Amino acid sequence: MQQRQIGPFSVSAIGLGCMNLSHAYGTPISMEQGERLLLAALDAGVTLFDTAALYGFGTNETLVGRVLKPHRQKITLASKGGMAGVQFSDGMKRVIDGRPEALRRNCEDSLRRLQTEVIDLYYLHRWDKAVPIEDSVGALSDLVKAGKLRAIGLSEVSAATLRRAHAVHPIAAVQTEYSLWTRNPEIAVLDACRELGTAFVAFSPVARGFLCNSPLDLVALDAKDIRRSMPRFEPANYAANLGLIPAYLALAREAGCTPAQLALAWLLHQESYIVPIPGTTNVDHLTDDLGASGVTLAPDLLTRLDGLINQKTVHGARYGAQSSGEVDTESF
Ligand SMILES: NC(=O)c1ccc[n+]([C@@H]2O[C@H](COP(=O)([O-])OP(=O)(O)OC[C@H]3O[C@@H](n4cnc5c(N)ncnc54)[C@H](OP(=O)(O)O)[C@@H]3O)[C@@H](O)[C@H]2O)c1
Numbered sequence: 001m002q003q004r005q006i007g008p009f010s011v012s013a014i015g016l017g018c019m020n021l022s023h024a025y026g027t028p029i030s031m032e033q034g035e036r037l038l039l040a041a042l043d044a045g046v047t048l049f050d051t052a053a054l055y056g057f058g059t060n061e062t063l064v065g066r067v068l069k070p071h072r073q074k075i076t077l078a079s080k081g082g083m084a085g086v087q088f089s090d091g092m093k094r095v096i097d098g099r100p101e102a103l104r105r106n107c108e109d110s111l112r113r114l115q116t117e118v119i120d121l122y123y124l125h126r127w128d129k130a131v132p133i134e135d136s137v138g139a140l141s142d143l144v145k146a147g148k149l150r151a152i153g154l155s156e157v158s159a160a161t162l163r164r165a166h167a168v169h170p171i172a173a174v175q176t177e178y179s180l181w182t183r184n185p186e187i188a189v190l191d192a193c194r195e196l197g198t199a200f201v202a203f204s205p206v207a208r209g210f211l212c213n214s215p216l217d218l219v220a221l222d223a224k225d226i227r228r229s230m231p232r233f234e235p236a237n238y239a240a241n242l243g244l245i246p247a248y249l250a251l252a253r254e255a256g257c258t259p260a261q262l263a264l265a266w267l268l269h270q271e272s273y274i275v276p277i278p279g280t281t282n283v284d285h286l287t288d289d290l291g292a293s294g295v296t297l298a299p300d301l302l303t304r305l306d307g308l309i310n311q312k313t314v315h316g317a318r319y320g321a322q323s324s325g326e327v328d329t330e331s332f
Pocket residue numbers: 016017018019020025050051125155156175176202203204205206207208209210212214260277278279280281282284285286288289
């Protein structure tokens with residue numbers, strides 16, 4: 001497996017997004033299946049594991065912490081705070097809260113659930129627009145000084161917010177959605193990362209399964225599947241987007257790789273400081289995804305791929321109104 005650098009950490013060029021083991025797509029899998037997947041990733045050479053306080057409202061960190069504890073020294077453990085589950089009278093709800101006291105609380109909860117004394121990379125999951133970014137990053141910086149975090153990241157921020165944050169404390173990584181069908185980071189964030197020496201961690205890199213040639217039965221999607229709220233997965237848009245797939249599959253055949261590998265290899269070819277973190281619940285899919293590390297794409301094929309699937313050829317926005325309002329990235 002190729003290695004890439006995130007701040008002080010040398011990590012596998014493809015990391016594992018662990019969210020899917022607890023929520024997001026379809027029915028959650030059992031703890032045993034989750035454990036099997038995490039250990040298979042470790043065996044295959046994955047050293048970057050990505051979780052968050054939000055995922056499964058803490059259950060994801062608990063799973064990751066329990067399974068990876070014996071391997072803690074061999075991995076780079078990344079988690080996120082500033083967007084977590086809060087108990088209300090009518091149940092748990094997701095709340096964005098970037099106040100210093102909330103971040104300190106989130107960090108303590110994450111450390112306990114992850115069964116570790118220090119988290120390698122801790123992201124502000126969303127910028128809380130009611131709190132100056134300097135205050136949130138200042139609180140995370142204090143947690144670095146206190147030895148509870150090793151490095152700081154931001155998720156879904158604009159280049160301007162990244163620069164303001166970086167002036168307070170070096171930002172080791174920005175984690176934002178990036179794939180053939182979501183190009184927003186190309187507007188300004190990738191350039192800012194290059195200039196500041198910040199790694200870019202690409203989430204949803206296989207387009208939430210769209211680029212894996214496993215077409216969905218939208219009617220049968222689980223009631224809690226987050227794709228239900230995403231315009232690109234609305235029936236008319238999804239049908240139009242599927243129209244791009246035959247030509248995409250032809251390019252994968254030409255490259256001698258699978259569709260998921262084509263999506264991930266495309267990302268690895270964009271910049272040397274990009275680290276994709278696909279998520280999967282399935283060991284065969286994991287093996288497939290990690291195979292992208294060895295795929296080389298010719299310049300001419302990259303150009304045709306770029307032209308085939310991009311923000312102009314895809315139908316529907318990536319997020320619905322609520323999630324769009326919560327992010328800070330520049331968008332086409
Ligand atoms: N910072 C943020 O705000 C944020 C937001 C979203 C996600 N993330 C992180 O990014 C990670 C990845 O993003 P994501 O899970 O949203 O999207 P993704 O990795 O683009 O797609 C995941 C989906 O693709 C399927 N899949 C993956 N590899 C496959 C393969 N080789 N063949 C067939 N299907 C495949 C998975 O199904 P199977 O389970 O069946 O393989 C799953 O439904 C998350 O786990 C999380 O850690 C961060």
